[in-house]
Amino acid sequence: MYTLVIMTWLTFVIIPNVNGFGYSKKEQHLWPQKYKLCTGKLQSPIAISTSKAIPLPLPALEMIGYHDFLPMPLTLVNNGQTIKLIVNKNVTYGRLPYIFGAILKQNQQYEMEQLHFHWGTKNNKGSEHVLNGIRYPMEMHIVHRNMAYSNFSHALQYEDGVVVIAVFFQLQDEQNELLQSLVSKLSDVQWAHLKLSVNISITLASLMPLNTDIYYIYKGSLTTPPCSEAITWVIFATPVPISFRQMSMFRTLSNGEEILGDNFRRLQDIGQRKIYVRRLYPWLSVKQDNSRWNFSNLSWFWS
Ligand SMILES: *[C@@H]1O[C@H](CO)[C@@H](O)[C@H](O)[C@H]1NC(C)=O
Numbered sequence: 001m002y003t004l005v006i007m008t009w010l011t012f013v014i015i016p017n018v019n020g021f022g023y024s025k026k027e028q029h030l031w032p033q034k035y036k037l038c039t040g041k042l043q044s045p046i047a048i049s050t051s052k053a054i055p056l057p058l059p060a061l062e063m064i065g066y067h068d069f070l071p072m073p074l075t076l077v078n079n080g081q082t083i084k085l086i087v088n089k090n091v092t093y094g095r096l097p098y099i100f101g102a103i104l105k106q107n108q109q110y111e112m113e114q115l116h117f118h119w120g121t122k123n124n125k126g127s128e129h130v131l132n133g134i135r136y137p138m139e140m141h142i143v144h145r146n147m148a149y150s151n152f153s154h155a156l157q158y159e160d161g162v163v164v165i166a167v168f169f170q171l172q173d174e175q176n177e178l179l180q181s182l183v184s185k186l187s188d189v190q191w192a193h194l195k196l197s198v199n200i201s202i203t204l205a206s207l208m209p210l211n212t213d214i215y216y217i218y219k220g221s222l223t224t225p226p227c228s229e230a231i232t233w234v235i236f237a238t239p240v241p242i243s244f245r246q247m248s249m250f251r252t253l254s255n256g257e258e259i260l261g262d263n264f265r266r267l268q269d270i271g272q273r274k275i276y277v278r279r280l281y282p283w284l285s286v287k288q289d290n291s292r293w294n295f296s297n298l299s300w301f302w303s
């Protein structure tokens, strides 16, 4: 059932809870009953340890349009499981941000679809991936669709269908001004199942770490049902600062019953998967890099 509430300056749409799933330990155990893929061998999130990752002078991840304002209006949703910022596909000017490079297949570009967050109700938890034993208070996912596939649900059926950029957040006292345009809109979607058209002047770069040189990359899955194993994860090592006050704004949101938070999936087995980490060796010039290294046939798995 849809209820439309029109206000003088905002349009809310109450969205139904279609793919209901919960995050409590009990509820996560139930995911596979309805979504078989959640028991697969390439599931996410995982714990990443630098000492077990394979260091290589990999190419940079190229992020195009990350410094441009996202086309307005954007859609901001509280679906009861996360807060999501969705870009409008029908933009008539320019193009949406996209990525390529790293060790993604050559000639393949991945266009931004949406971004969303996973966070804790307490400061010592929240992120989905764990890096060197650290569970950060929040993790952002910027979801990109392989443009070879016409839409997101189609892309989820291919192992090279989707790239998700993961960014950790780290608490500090000072406010991160770059986050304010988004944080200040959170109260507009405080209630669960609200979908709102918003004009936020925001660039993806403003949500990214200052240093994007070092990333981890591995093959995994959606961390929410249907758990499709179509995701190449690119996880930046450097976190983005966020103040305690800004973090607390996320914890004023409601999931319909209680405070929205602790919306992270439990850790999954790494299994036979390799995790690569980009390392910069200052003594290697760019030219040497190209001629000496060929990353096009790196294997993602231990055989
Ligand atoms: C997604 O793309 C596939 C393949 O092109 C098509 O069959 C399907 O109808 C599309 N789905 C939606 C929701 O547009």
Ligand SMILES: *[C@@H]1O[C@H](CO)[C@@H](O)[C@H](O)[C@H]1NC(C)=O
Binding pocket: 009, 010, 011, 072, 073, 197, 198, 199
């Ligand atoms: C956003 O801006 C566009 C034009 O720039 C305007 O038509 C639209 O009404 C605005 N939407 C909201 C929700 O303010």
Ligand SMILES: *[C@@H]1O[C@H](CO)[C@@H](O)[C@H](O)[C@H]1NC(C)=O
Binding pocket: 294, 295, 296, 297
């Ligand atoms: C890298 O190796 C692949 C196959 O192993 C080959 O097709 C490609 O041309 C190589 N690229 C370069 C730049 O040498």
Ligand SMILES: *[C@@H]1O[C@H](CO)[C@@H](O)[C@H](O)[C@H]1NC(C)=O
Binding pocket: 297, 298, 299
């Ligand atoms: C990549 O291809 C080259 C030559 O085709 C081969 O020598 C090398 O062992 C391959 N590397 C991997 C990781 O398969």
Ligand SMILES: [Zn+2]
Binding pocket: 116, 117, 118, 141, 223
């Ligand atoms: Zn996510």
